[in-house]
Amino acid sequence: IAGITQAPTSQILAAGRRMTLRCTQDMRHNAMYWYRQDLGLGLRLIHYSNTAGTTGKGEVPDGYSVSRANTDDFPLTLASAVPSQTSVYFCASSDSVAPDTQYFGPGTRLTVL
């Protein structure tokens, strides 16, 4: 069982470029999440999805968009990257939308120059 996979593992991106971070889970979990992790700030929620076809904004949604076309995939798009979006991005999933154990992917390290 792979759990959650994220791609790419790392990426260096020029400011202004568009970038999509991929996230796929094979646990058939209903809910999925995107967090960013910055030194000294812990993890902050960017966007979430209760179930396929629905998405919502978290604590720091500006500059990011998501889609949930099916249960397994939850891509995160940066339409026009800026240096402040340099971070490590984690995708997570949980079986229900109630506060429940979230399972995390290995992360994507993104550097915007």
Place this chain on the structure above:
Amino acid sequence: AQSVTQPDIHITVSEGASLELRCNYSYGATPYLFWYVQSPGQGLQLLLKYFSGDTLVQGIKGFEAEFKRSQSSFNLRKPSVHWSDAAEYFCAVGGVYSGGGADGLTFGKGTHLIIQP
């Protein structure tokens, strides 16, 4: 809005000594509390969680945590640490984000645990 405070940014403990990592939360309803561990360059792994019932919860790797409602705390403990416990530890509380209906987690900023030989 919910929040989590981990007052210790770094903690250094000798191998074999006991450990306590502090976590205080602010949440308007019954909290759902979690401790996660992150090894360098890795994702987060759940150590333990509290939803209801017994306020002392046992987790993996010999960790335990005690929920104290009166103190709004959920401190993590281990009686004897091993060098492999060196990692970043995050406390988190389940909540509902304004305007939404789903429950993401609010994380503390983390405590970096260093193990001295």
